[in-house]
Amino acid sequence: KLPIGQQDFRKIRTSGALYVDKTQAIHRLVTEGDYYFLSRPRRFGKSLTLSVIKELFEGSRELFEGLWVEENWDWERRYPVIHFSFSSMGYKEVGLEAAIERALDRKAAEMGLELSGQGISYRFQDLLKKAAREMPVVLLIDEYDKPLIDYLDKDNLPTALAHQKILKSFYSIIKDNDANIHFLLITGVSKFSKVGVFSDLNNLRDITLSPAFSTLAGITQSELEAYFGDEMDLIAAEKEMLPATLRADIQRWYNGYSFDAKNFLYNPFSLLNFFGDRQFNNYWFASGTPTFLVKLLRERNVVQLDNIRLDAVAFNSYNLERLETYALLFQTGYLTIKSLDEFRIYTLGYPNLEVEESMMRHLFSEFRHExxxxxxxxxxxxxxxxxxxxxxxxxxxxxxxxxxxxxxxxxxxxxxxxxxxxxxxxxxxxxxxxxxxxxxxxxxxxxxxxxxxxxxxxxxxxxxxxxxxxxxxxxxxxxxxxxxxxxxxxxxxxxxxxxxxxxxxxxxxxx
Known part of the structure; x- marks a missing residue:
């Protein structure tokens, strides 16, 4: 049973759907450090990772039966978990501040707490303090940058900048609540707002390009073989192809993402859709067309997107008003790391055929106005x-x-x-x-x-x-x-x- 688009670990496990066991890497993450930031392209498994961490800290042992972490975790120690996702906050309808306030109140009610004070900063502070009365909290924030990347085009830039201010005041509360927080993970697509939003959080470890966590999200070649080997043999027989030929095609279409220039990953969304449909299609690209990016590339007349060489500084594209073209394309998943030399110069290019073909078609149409x-x-x-x-x-x-x-x-x-x-x-x-x-x-x-x-x-x-x-x-x-x-x-x-x-x-x- 394929969990296509499913991001809830509990639902995946209780419905008997497939879960690629990432619990050893997650265990390392939660035991080695406490404050993390991770940037990955959309639909790459970030939300599911947070959902696994939530269930782990809440002590839901039954969900981890047969997984690596089951025998390697203290199930008696449970922590209160505060989990926010900006993608489901509804800020477009009610405004960002009101949406955050509503999310805080909902979480407090779930935990049987009543918040006092006016404004999101005070209420967030109150929630952390009250939730951590017995044990420090685990704070998980998903898609932190959604209120920014939804408004990146020139016409909406003032909204993005206003949202940046609101988010900055919201996150500034975390710094003074060290005693109340056991573990923090913030995820998003982009890093361009990291400085503007988290400038007060100087102890936040960015693991986006960290070799230790490069395979935390996404599917490796060995995971593909272990979990989908039989399925690939079946599809090869159906299509009257050699199993090796089918594997090479799957690799050409959906593999190629890398965050350390050593490990190359499959996009889980495209892979699961391929196994569901048994057809090669542009699944990931079609799930969210980058209209803004394609327009930006035409305006800047950028069409050659392979063998791009950048130093590490360029990846930290922080400025909403002056977006770095290639850093943005890397963060959003349209380019990936192909290699890294001894001078720390990265070479970027298209990850795979799915992204290359789709991006070429969109650029071609954008330039032709068709x-x-x-x-x-x-x-x-x-x-x-x-x-x-x-x-x-x-x-x-x-x-x-x-x-x-x-x-x-x-x-x-x-x-x-x-x-x-x-x-x-x-x-x-x-x-x-x-x-x-x-x-x-x-x-x-x-x-x-x-x-x-x-x-x-x-x-x-x-x-x-x-x-x-x-x-x-x-x-x-x-x-x-x-x-x-x-x-x-x-x-x-x-x-x-x-x-x-x-x-x-x-x-x-x-x-």
Missing amino acids: EVGASGPTVIDLRQALYANDLPTAIEVLDSVFQSIPHQLFLQKREAYFHSLVYLTFRLLGIYTQSEVNTARGRLDCVVQTPTHIYLFEFKLDQSAEAALEQIHSRGYADAYRQSSKEVVLVGVNFSSTHKAVEGWKAEQVE
């Missing part, structure tokens, strides 16, 4: 034309890519816009066939391989098709392919920014 669904057919048409060695049709498809862009928008950033769209077209094509794009030092050339042909494209803006072909010749781009058994075709394309169209193209075969 519906996302239109991107696939366009690129498939281009692929089919090239597979049929039908260059006139392929050029027509390329021409159509630019037709829907508002003229004014294109003229403002013609060179950058042109490069971005050609890049996205051929990168998307690379999902369906072998296609490489090179945009180094002002060049814009693409290599597309079909079963019978190798096409070398060179693109120019407001020059001529002859100039494009001349560049292919003068730089010797074709030399690397002369030994191929396939036909090598050079294609020079000139694009007019005035008419937003292909103005001329020329092709020649390499003898």
Whole structure:
């Protein structure tokens, strides 16, 4: 039984649903330290982790039967648990302060306590003090940044900044309640508000990039084999595939997330949906389209999202008013750590095919001002034309890519816009066939391989098709392919920014 979208540990265990045993890592977390902060992408298992910790401290031994921690925990020692989730507070309806106050009152009533004092700071202080009369409390805060990331776009920034102030005063209470708190874990997607929100909490340990806890959420390769091995063999038989081929496909689609450059994880949400549907689909991406991020990338003209090199400082993107593009993409799960060198320089890239394909489609559509669904057919048409060695049709498809862009928008950033769209077209094509794009030092050339042909494209803006072909010749781009058994075709394309169209193209075969 697959717990798709299920974040309540008690429900998972009592319904007999599958639980990947993370209790050894959780035990280490709760016994090694006391104040933690963890950032992970959405739907990555943060809420379930908090739910496990809650049941552990409340002494619900029956839920842990057969799990690692059952024999490694003092079940007699129980702690009061205060668990808040900002995603279910309803602050959009009543306002953030009122929503927090309501959550505090609800928790107090659950614990049989009555709060005094006005305002969220006083009531929170009162709740911690009264709840900790016999034993210090375990404080779990989920999605701390939801009231901020819901309002990141320019129009709503004042709301995000106002929320930041409210949250700062709320969390400042924690610092003076050390004696009342046994354990604290705060989770969220982003770190950009950590300083603005928790500046008073200088003893909060950030374990986001900590190797010790890198596999706390997400599913490892060995966990996949242990819990889903039989299921994968069944699906492989159903699909008439070799088990090793199916495993490689699952890895290509859903693996690849890393927070320490050593352990690579599967996204649990996508994985569970795959096993439920038995189909490869973009489950995680579809569950929350990053409209704001895609718009931000278009405004900043950022489309190349692989081999991004950053130092550790860049991950601490704190400023709501000046968001760091790549840090934000990493925190939200659209980029991940690929490697880390001896100088502590991180290389980021897409985690897997699901994220790469979805992000490319959304960016392609955003630049073209078209519906996302239109991107696939366009690129498939281009692929089919090239597979049929039908260059006139392929050029027509390329021409159509630019037709829907508002003229004014294109003229403002013609060179950058042109490069971005050609890049996205051929990168998307690379999902369906072998296609490489090179945009180094002002060049814009693409290599597309079909079963019978190798096409070398060179693109120019407001020059001529002859100039494009001349560049292919003068730089010797074709030399690397002369030994191929396939036909090598050079294609020079000139694009007019005035008419937003292909103005001329020329092709020649390499003898």
